[in-house]
Amino acid sequence: MTQADRPSMRPGFRLQWEEVQKAYVLLYPEGMVKLNTSAAEILRRCDGERSVDEIVADLESAFNRKGLQGDIEQFLQLARAQGWLSAAVS
């Protein structure tokens, strides 16, 4: 994955807030995972429009913090390994 990639969620995957669980869950064919807030905030921005750099900038400003790049890239790598994200298109 390069910084210019525009990650997007795999078709058939859906992120949604679940009031009863008070959490975001990622739903996919015959399965689901509960996500913590930071994971959900990153995934929400994987819309195929934003580049990784833009996602980082966006989150840094939303949470008023610097230096998130490493964590975000690490999570995106994991998400890709889990098959949550589509193949990279640059």
Add this chain to the structure above:
Amino acid sequence: MKAAVTTSPSVGPPLWLLLELTYRCPLQCVFCYNPIDFAKVEDELTTGEWLRVLREARALGSVQLGLSGGEPLVRDDVEQIAAEAHRLGYYTNLITSGVGLSRERLSELKRVGLDHIQLSFQDSTREMNDFLSHTRTFELKKRCAEWIKSHGYPMVVNCVIHRLNIDHLDTIIDMAVQMGADYLELANTQYYSWAHLNREHLLPSREQLQRAERTMLEWRERMKGKMRILFVVPDYYEQRPKRCVNGWGTTLATIAPDGTALPCHTARMLPGLSFPNVRTKGMREIWFQSEAFNKFRGFGWMKEPCASCEEREKDLGGCRCQAYLLAHDPAVADPVCSKSPHHQVVLAALDRAQQPQVPEAPLIFRRRENSSRLA
């Protein structure tokens, strides 16, 4: 001590809701998981009643929804049910044999927000031959697969594996590849209901299983990154049982065609339990308060060796239906467990499975007449 039948704060929501919309099915699979006496069930819930179940369960926190059967597409209101499910925020999975699917129905299902389709290869022996010789059944599946793909769904194929088809695994996987499957689930039969009745015909030998596993691993290597393959061995060959439906009354609620609410889709066979019905009770009361859903929650119901076993958190004593079927008591350890005093029953079945001869009793097809006769 008698476990109190009250709302326990530690009971989570029924995250998974499985609606068995009908027991009607054009196929006659010898391993069918529907109850043997399915023919008795005639008064299916109406569309309105299914929609009410959807709303009530969603309010409880259900979010993964399975629409199955029988063959769910036998009903003409699957589209309506899927639409309401989508509106409520469910992730909806349709589990179908493909019989009854048409391009029009699929477009409508897609339009109303159906999330996913699992296409199963079902087989009776005749169909299996048909299927293996690339004739009608395969053509039908292939057409379904093309429609499913052209609607942008991932292609998820499920094939039940057993003694009579396991030696053809190579062909089966090859067909899944030709159909463009993204995901192939090869699950060995679980021996409940019709599969239990036909077990002597269906339980593969150890050698068959090992060969199949090798074939599967070769394909897995070859298809890396293109198709994922899941392979489930029969639990009879394991030393420890599986956690049944992630734990009785913890995650899954199944609603049978007539509205009977069940902690798992085979639980109906268990004696001495009266299962609540959505026609007379709300989902909240059913999930939290009914005796049936509380019966095997937690550990209080366990007998030895489970009660004091250090592994009990892991498998929760295994499957209650298997305990009943093999040891005639739903509260004992699943006999698949090597610590079970009834484990001998499983070993004896395995012994017979290593013999080459065909069992004397004929295969019993899941037909209405057979269901009425055996009920």
